[in-house]
Amino acid sequence: MKAQSKHKHKRKSAIIFILCVVAIFSLAFIGFKGFKIAGYEFKSFDKVITKGLDLQGGVSVLMEIKDEDVKKEDLEKTRQLLALRVNKLGVSETTVTTEGQKRIRVDIPGAFDSSDIVKNLTKSGKLEFKDSEGSVVLEGKDVSKATAILDNQTNKPVISLELNDDGKGKFAEATGNNIGKKITIFMDEDEISSPVVETKIADGKAIISGSENLKEAQNTASLINSGALPVALESVSVKNVGAQLGAEALPNALKAGAVGIALIFMFMIAYYRVPGLIASIALVAYVTLVLLIFVEVGATLTLPGIAGFLLTIGMAVDANVLIFERTKEELSKGISIKSAIKKGFENAASSIIDSNVTTIIAALVLYFVGTGAVKGFAATLMIGVFVSMFTALVITKKLINLSVEMGFLKNISQFRVKGGSKDA
Template sequence: MKTKVRSSVLFLLSFAIIVFLAFAGFKGFVFGWGENQWQFKSFDQTITKGLDLQGGVSVLMEIQSDKVSKNDLEKTKELLALRVNKVGVAETVVTTEGEKRIRIDIPGKYDSKSIVDTLSKTGELKFLDPDKNVILTGKDVKEATTGVEQQTGQPIVSLELTDEGKKKFADATTKLVGQSIAITMDEEQLTNPVVREPIIDGKAQISGSTSIEEAKKLAGVINSGALPVPVKTASVKTVGAQLGANALPNAMKAAAIGIGIIFLFMIIYYRIPGFLACIALTLYISLVLYTFVSVGATLTLPGIAGFLLTIGMAVDANVLIFERIREELRAGKSAKASIQSGSHNALSSILDSNLTTIIAALILYYLGSGPVKGFALTLLIGVIISMFTAIIITRLFVNLAVNMGILNKPSLFGVKRG
């Protein structure tokens, strides 16, 4: 009796948690009253959408140099990302393709000409006094690093200047104590620190960053100074707002229909175990989408295709387990013994099929680019989580149902004896 009550409580609690996670993710909610309100945003608001879902511009830049080091490629990528973000573009996705190309996907922006002009600039870093006179340029900075101020715990950027820059800066800071020195890139101001005392040793600290990430970005711009190598626009692709606006609702409608058919099949064919599998699949879908939010994955149409494919694989794992359990029941074993041996026998097949898919996804991710990478990442995340929900969660629910006394007959698994 105690086992039955304990299993019932655990099942209902698990069911309530899964329903809450799904509702919160798909609908969102507001907690609190008045000024103390806190909003839990839905997946639609938090998951970054690719160009094919919301429109925008995709620019492919190619480095015009015979030999390109990995360091130069990464520096160029970082500086191009900072340039685009400086003009107020949110959720920009910047990735390298091959050894010489960098792709910049800019959702929600359609003025491709101004974006290409911004990206193609050679870049000029300047340190300016209050009268806009140039004190230093990027060539005068030897290195910029990030750190934390020991006394205040605030993030800082530490500068080390060249010998020539050291002398220029010493003269300027001696005259500008109490005044600000603006640091600009392509005439856009990055920061405007105040000189507290003369800096004569060529080493300075810039405070005022609100986070270590902001300090790292500032250090990255200062280190790069200008693009380390010349770049040229290889291609520009514009996706209209209307196409993006139509793509997402259609994709979501197709996904809902497909998932609904899968749930219906599982319940009709496997009955109570099928219903339990649907609960586990609901948790699986929620966990995958929460993972997308946490890792900052960009969802694209190929990504949605990969996601739906992993749902099919998650269902396949449940089908393998249930069919093995049916075989054991037909052999005359009890429900509890059939679940244990059937789950164990299906494990090797589930692992084999999922591991081969994981290997394929890893190859696609590291060798592919653009939409292929999005598909591979979605597939990889989905397969890993599907193994967890199929092997652990579905089995847990089935065992709880047996202990509760609602799944102790072969007929409840769709098996008829004699």
């Protein structure tokens, strides 16, 4: 009866182990290759992870505030408005960060027309409606929404404005008092439209004409929606990164990563044998989990980020090396494999946590003090460290214990320790 129960326990452990391994490799295959089923496509990591400027090219603009004394809240507000403005230009995957006390960097992957981008970023976005006498009758703050559309009658691009409650009252009064006269619309003191008022407009809707094309109308609408900047800006640095550099850099980085990971697997299996094989399976889970987290949090992957990611793979291996060496020390004392593994993990845990915590502290400093690519390196390093601790102390431990329970790991020679088998 006892033997039958033991056999069932071994079979159950074997089934769980096989399911875990299949799940890990299936998830890895889907992540790296992708596949389609029933008309739905599971995209590979390469297609869904956001790539930085150095991997796909683009424009990096460093803006500086002209004012001498800049409040921290004005700097942050300007950053938020610039991010809103760039995104409303139809550009995605942008990164807008502050640098120092007066500078803001805007990185726009995949965009290469730097002149238009700088022009739209430096505009203050101040919208004013003036009557024939030059008095301001309406401002940008009175507009709740601006949309670029094609006029149904003329088929020309126009900007449709929807006014808020305050704006409705002001515009109704202004149009009522200026029938037959012009109300001129200015953007940053540049005249963009000067229509003649034909009737009083009380519904809070207005049209701005005069845009040469739909793109220009969209740009103007985005400026109106983002509002006026609280400070004056100028561009101090504009860098264009060609797509060719990224096209060459990414494959080379991936090849280097693949070779490095393969060498790690070979070393672990050659030196630690069966535990090394199990650790390699756990490392596959680690790589897959980290890339999944990159996708979920919307992390932007850069070349320094890839370097940080590969560095954490080495740290994940270090954790396994510590665990296995501590286990070998316990086995050399003559205790059972199961007890040695338990003590090995317990003894190594404090060292793993301590070393990783110091790395996390360093990464936090780099993230909050550094700028641009340094932040990307720090972010990927932190994510990788947290996941490496999880895979070493949870996934590797579970797979090792299942291997012992199913009888796959039952001889101390499988740990490169001399001697016979040691039962639990």
